[in-house]
Amino acid sequence: MQRSFFARQPSVLIFISLLALFTIAIVILSEGFGLGLVSTSFVKILGKTLCLCLVAIAMDLVWGYCGILSLGHFAFFGLGGYMIGMWLMYERTKDIVIASLEGAALPPTAEEIREGIGTQIFGVVGGSDIPVVWYFADSLFAQLALVVLVPGLLALVFGWLAFRSRVTGVYLSILTQAMTLALSLYLFQNDSGLRGNNGLSGLQNIPGLTDMPQSVLSVWFFLASALALSLGYLLAAFVVSGKFGNVIRAIRDDEARIRFMGYPVEAYKLVVFTLTAVIAAIAGALYYPQAGIINPAEIAPIASIYLAVWVAIGGRGRLYGAVIGAATVSLLSSWFTGGQAPSVPLGFYTINWVDWWQVLLGLGFVLVTLYMPQGIGGLFDRFIRKDAP
Amino acid sequence: MSSLLEVTSISVSFDGFKAINNLSFEIGGQELRAIIGPNGAGKTTFMDIVTGKTRPDEGRVRFGEPQLDLLRLSESQIARAGIGRKFQRPTVFEAQSVRDNLLMALSNDRLPFAVLGYRETPRDDERVRALATEIGLSGELGRKAGELSHGQKQWLEIGMLLAQDPKLLLVDEPAAGMTLGEREHTTDLLRRAAETRAVVVVEHDMEFVRRLDCKVTVLHEGSVLAEGTLDHVTANSDVIDVYLGR
Numbered sequence: 001m002q003r004s005f006f007a008r009q010p011s012v013l014i015f016i017s018l019l020a021l022f023t024i025a026i027v028i029l030s031e032g033f034g035l036g037l038v039s040t041s042f043v044k045i046l047g048k049t050l051c052l053c054l055v056a057i058a059m060d061l062v063w064g065y066c067g068i069l070s071l072g073h074f075a076f077f078g079l080g081g082y083m084i085g086m087w088l089m090y091e092r093t094k095d096i097v098i099a100s101l102e103g104a105a106l107p108p109t110a111e112e113i114r115e116g117i118g119t120q121i122f123g124v125v126g127g128s129d130i131p132v133v134w135y136f137a138d139s140l141f142a143q144l145a146l147v148v149l150v151p152g153l154l155a156l157v158f159g160w161l162a163f164r165s166r167v168t169g170v171y172l173s174i175l176t177q178a179m180t181l182a183l184s185l186y187l188f189q190n191d192s193g194l195r196g197n198n199g200l201s202g203l204q205n206i207p208g209l210t211d212m213p214q215s216v217l218s219v220w221f222f223l224a225s226a227l228a229l230s231l232g233y234l235l236a237a238f239v240v241s242g243k244f245g246n247v248i249r250a251i252r253d254d255e256a257r258i259r260f261m262g263y264p265v266e267a268y269k270l271v272v273f274t275l276t277a278v279i280a281a282i283a284g285a286l287y288y289p290q291a292g293i294i295n296p297a298e299i300a301p302i303a304s305i306y307l308a309v310w311v312a313i314g315g316r317g318r319l320y321g322a323v324i325g326a327a328t329v330s331l332l333s334s335w336f337t338g339g340q341a342p343s344v345p346l347g348f349y350t351i352n353w354v355d356w357w358q359v360l361l362g363l364g365f366v367l368v369t370l371y372m373p374q375g376i377g378g379l380f381d382r383f384i385r386k387d388a389p
Numbered sequence: 390m391s392s393l394l395e396v397t398s399i400s401v402s403f404d405g406f407k408a409i410n411n412l413s414f415e416i417g418g419q420e421l422r423a424i425i426g427p428n429g430a431g432k433t434t435f436m437d438i439v440t441g442k443t444r445p446d447e448g449r450v451r452f453g454e455p456q457l458d459l460l461r462l463s464e465s466q467i468a469r470a471g472i473g474r475k476f477q478r479p480t481v482f483e484a485q486s487v488r489d490n491l492l493m494a495l496s497n498d499r500l501p502f503a504v505l506g507y508r509e510t511p512r513d514d515e516r517v518r519a520l521a522t523e524i525g526l527s528g529e530l531g532r533k534a535g536e537l538s539h540g541q542k543q544w545l546e547i548g549m550l551l552a553q554d555p556k557l558l559l560v561d562e563p564a565a566g567m568t569l570g571e572r573e574h575t576t577d578l579l580r581r582a583a584e585t586r587a588v589v590v591v592e593h594d595m596e597f598v599r600r601l602d603c604k605v606t607v608l609h610e611g612s613v614l615a616e617g618t619l620d621h622v623t624a625n626s627d628v629i630d631v632y633l634g635r
Binding site: 239242243244246247249250253254256257258259260261262263264265267268271 | 464468469473476480483484485489492493494500501502504505507509549553
């Protein structure tokens with residue numbers, strides 16, 4: 001008979017327990033709630049890392065399990081960030097505008113407030129009208145819905161067109177890169193309505209919570225990210241554990257065969273592609289309020305390629321592998337590029353890690369591919385007893 | 390006897406080469422049929438057309454009762470309508486257990502959300518066990534399909550086709566690379582399958598066809614050259630010419 005969900009997915013309980021312990025430890029050590037041993041900026045880095053782990057899980061689901069090497073999932077991540085960023089920026093600017101008009105003899109009209117917001121936000125791109133895409137920006141509920149709907153619909157339409165034409169393999173990867181590039185180029189334009197290359201900023205300030213210091217806010221976002229990661233891990237484990245997981249692995253291994261067994265392969269791919277796009281978008285919506293700023297460079301094609309590199313280094317086809325890869329590489333990356341890594345003087349030349357980190361990452365990727373094709377996560381196989389029948 | 394599959398004057402050409410040329414073919418509801426023919430006779434293309442992988446340039450393909458026009462359906466729809474296909478190379482999902490392979494093949498709902506909510510029932514468990522016994526793999530249910538021998542993989546694939554419970558089973562060279570004992574087991578499986586459904590076997594190997602002891606259709610250059618018992622067709626002078634050269 002069928003074993004229980006947790007018996008088939010032993011990593012779920014272990015992962016969630018470890019994450020819970022880690023979360024508690026960080027809260028205790030944080031500036032906002034505890035001993036103050038962990039700085040607020042580091043709590044933010046950790047919170048952001050958890051979001052990156054979540055998008056890596058999405059990538060693992062779509063690539064490691066279903067075999068679709070999407071090089072566009074960071075576009076969905078970025079779109080999620082933009083959608084929440086619009087609300088954050090609009091509401092905060094509205095508060096500022098209202099405060100600045102307070103001293104006037106007459107109370108400000110709605111028209112004046114709108115004009116003030118328009119000038120404040122779009123002055124940098126030479127406009128003062130609020131573009132139509134900001135229609136829902138003063139409703140948190142609507143923008144939260146858009147976090148899911150915009151990337152979800154984009155993935156649905158893109159996936160439907162690509163999968164029904166039987167675009168697979170490297171051609172699909174190229175197509176997803178093209179989508180990402182097109183989106184990022186579009187957002188770079190000043191008249192895209194999303195402030196061109198300035199992007200959205202000041203996202204770390206949460207409207208309505210202006211009295212809450214960043215040290216406290218950062219811990220709340222960290223907790224929210226941890227919760228989202230646990231839920232994402234649970235969802236992904238549920239998706240891959242049952243018959244659905246067997247079918248998508250079968251699609252990865254031999255698409256034609258499973259099609260002749262009567263499974264509508266395109267529909268499965270579309271479900272997985274769209275679901276993972278939505279997970280990526282939610283991760284992005286949690287990430288950018290912690291980063292404080294989002295601009296089109298975040299959606300550049302290279303970001304999505306990095307995502308694939310994290311999953312490959314961590315070990316694809318295993319959810320904890322994606323988490324390990326994303327956490328290791330992104331933390332190392334922020335250490336090396338953050339200027340904390342000591343430069344190595346060689347006499348004739350000084351290795352400056354900000355420049356050389358990319359080389360190191362490239363070498364690491366090549367070495368993992370050659371000598372550890374299962375990734376870092378593959379090391380755990382040695383400790384785990386072969387799956388009993 | 391009304392026919393289950395009716396293929397009427399289909400033709401298909403690839404870059405000017407006529408792979409199938411005005412081919413017509415019929416098979417009844419419970420019948421075992423062998424299709425033989427030299428290389429390039431159009432055997433595999435014929436299967437591709439019936440299973441929806443290739444679209445013919447002209448002709449009709451009708452299946453079942455009430456009749457379905459297979460040319461309007463996708464591969465997965467055709468499979469769900471009741472046509473199973475076994476490829477020449479054994480293709481089982483090697484990374485998954487024998488049990489999971491069979492479970493995936495069982496004729497349950499195949500649409501994504503139904504599969505997402507699927508819970509294994511005792512009845513499914515029973516069916517998997519019964520199938521495993523039938524194909525002689527009941528001791529191997531927990532093993533990875535990739536660890537099986539070549540012959541066992543072929544049986545697993547036949548078992549997966551039986552699990553689909555198709556009305557028509559198309560089998561491409563089942564005996565290739567098998568030992569004598571494995572061939573006997575395979576013949577038994579196919580003949581038993583043909584008691585409740587139509588089975589079409591494409592085969593090169595005359596000795597294996599003789600063992601199947603069924604009606605034979607000879608294809609040559611994309612059309613039917615002869616049809617009848619094996620003795621009847623091998624006595625046909627055209628067949629002798631094609632097989633032995635002119």
